[in-house]
Amino acid sequence: MKELKIFTPATIANVSCGFDVLGLALDTVGDEMTIRKVAEKGVRITKITGQSVPLETQKNVSGVAALALLAEINTDFGFEIEIDKRIKPGSGIGSSAASSAGAVWAINKLLGDPFSTKDLVRFAMEGERLASGVPHADNVAPALFGGFTLVRSYEPLDIINIHTPSELYVTVIHPQIEVKTSDAREILKTTVTLKNAIKQWGNVGGLISGLYTEDYDLIGRSLEDFIVEPIRSILIPAFDLLKLESVKAGALGCGISGSGPSVFALSKGKDTALKVAEAMRIVYDKVGVPYDIHVSKVNKEGIKILESK
Numbered sequence: 001m002k003e004l005k006i007f008t009p010a011t012i013a014n015v016s017c018g019f020d021v022l023g024l025a026l027d028t029v030g031d032e033m034t035i036r037k038v039a040e041k042g043v044r045i046t047k048i049t050g051q052s053v054p055l056e057t058q059k060n061v062s063g064v065a066a067l068a069l070l071a072e073i074n075t076d077f078g079f080e081i082e083i084d085k086r087i088k089p090g091s092g093i094g095s096s097a098a099s100s101a102g103a104v105w106a107i108n109k110l111l112g113d114p115f116s117t118k119d120l121v122r123f124a125m126e127g128e129r130l131a132s133g134v135p136h137a138d139n140v141a142p143a144l145f146g147g148f149t150l151v152r153s154y155e156p157l158d159i160i161n162i163h164t165p166s167e168l169y170v171t172v173i174h175p176q177i178e179v180k181t182s183d184a185r186e187i188l189k190t191t192v193t194l195k196n197a198i199k200q201w202g203n204v205g206g207l208i209s210g211l212y213t214e215d216y217d218l219i220g221r222s223l224e225d226f227i228v229e230p231i232r233s234i235l236i237p238a239f240d241l242l243k244l245e246s247v248k249a250g251a252l253g254c255g256i257s258g259s260g261p262s263v264f265a266l267s268k269g270k271d272t273a274l275k276v277a278e279a280m281r282i283v284y285d286k287v288g289v290p291y292d293i294h295v296s297k298v299n300k301e302g303i304k305i306l307e308s309k
């Protein structure tokens with residue numbers, strides 16, 4: 001194989017209660033990338049369509065992630081990367097993670113899989129470091145592993161693939177305003193009260209248990225964030241109403257996707273997820289901010305090959 005065209009998914013980080021540790025991959029939203037083995041050593045970004053992101057390797061998240069991988073293996077050839085960027089940067093659905101994860105995943109494939117998926121997470125985290133200043137793994141891990149993932153520990157890196165219930169659907173509304181992850185992290189407090197910590201880790205445990213046992217009510221009860229959402233929700237127009245109307249329409253729960261401004265809701269079954277989309281649409285039509293809405297099953301495979309040469 002000399003060239004791979006891939007789909008690399010958008011992801012929802014935090015999933016309400018799991019700031020920086022929980023994430024899930026989407027099926028219907030993502031970037032497309034073409035990665036090619038070339039004679040010239042190093043990494044070059046040769047084409048970007050869809051969004052305006054830097055072409056310079058050192059300034060592009062996929063370039064930086066690819067260089068982190070190549071620093072750990074000797075090759076006498078290099079790689080070219082083309083990105084069809086369909087996920088807007090600053091949307092809260094893992095735009096930088098999709099590019100970082102896609103680049104290292106495809107390069108690893110073209111090299112014959114010398115690295116483990118956990119290694120790929122480590123390389124892709126360098127892209128996240130460039131994008132937000134912090135190498136968080138809660139977007140790149142689900143992009144690379146698929147499904148739901150838990151970053152049990154950052155040092156040492158320990159990532160767990162969590163069972164995904166078969167009828168779980170995601171509705172995501174993306175208001176067309178940009179919230180930079182670095183800004184959305186800046187406003188957070190660096191300490192939490194014991195009272196909130198107790199409520200939060202109860203929910204993380206409840207969510208994980210609900211996912212494994214396919215207990216949708218338990219999943220819904222656990223989708224609560226006492227630490228980050230109260231601070232960040234002020235950045236999102238009509239957040240409280242979106243949440244209220246989503247749950248009224250049948251969602252199990254609703255919260256901020258990653259660092260926002262996207263808002264996600266989980267539902268049991270596609271019909272309910274579509275009703276939730278409608279409810280979100282009604283709220284946002286009144287707000288007057290342009291938006292996109294996506295309904296997607298949880299993507300259990302992660303990155304997918306579209307073409308290989």
Ligand code: HSE
Nearest residue numbers: 013020138181258259
């Ligand atoms: N966990 C990160 C944050 C995800 O919330 O800042 C960013 O997409």
